[in-house]
Amino acid sequence: MNPEPFDQQPDEEQNLGKPAGHGGDKRVPESTDKEFFIRKTFETDPAKGYELLFRTYYIPLCSHAVRFVYNKEVAEDLVTEIFLNFWKKHLHLTVTSTFRAYLFTAVRNRCFTWLRWEFQKTRQEELAEHSGLDMLSPQQIMETDELYMHIERVINGLPPQCQKAFVLSRFEGKSYQEIAARLDVSVKAVEGHISRALNVLRRSLKRN
Structure with a gap:
């Protein structure tokens, strides 16, 4: 699994909720086709399903993560940890949302925890614990969004x-x-x- 450098790729999170096509085009979004194919692959061969999941989402997830942690290497490490956790815990069997939604949410949560730890607001152990979708509360989601906007304002x-x-x-x-x-x-x-x-x-x- 050797993805290309992610900094030249679009951030998929920016496309959430956008229509596929133009005007009255009501085709099924490509992401839906990807999700279906990945799930079917997991059913027949979990190892191949995991590799396909990684190849599909690693680059856009890194692009998303770097917007929070402002460091390419840290973003790659955090995203890699998310995928390892996904594989070790066999989360393809338990995730009820789309894999895409789960992974983006898990990455946002991990970035939020890393930033708080980096600036000494939480214990280091929390970094390993807060990795799944189920760890996010509505308050944390709001805080993550606010933190992202705050970092953007500071950089700008x-x-x-x-x-x-x-x-x-x-x-x-x-x-x-x-x-x-x-x-x-x-x-x-x-x-x-x-x-x-x-x-x-x-x-x-x-x-x-």
């Missing part, structure tokens, strides 16, 4: 060069050398921009 409020450096580093996985070349500044300046952005985020989230 950074000085232009600082914001560009931060986004290129954390969202696109660019090296400091690549960012320096893109922005026509020194590597030292890039380090300063990233450090400043992280400090602003940490202070803001600790107050939030």
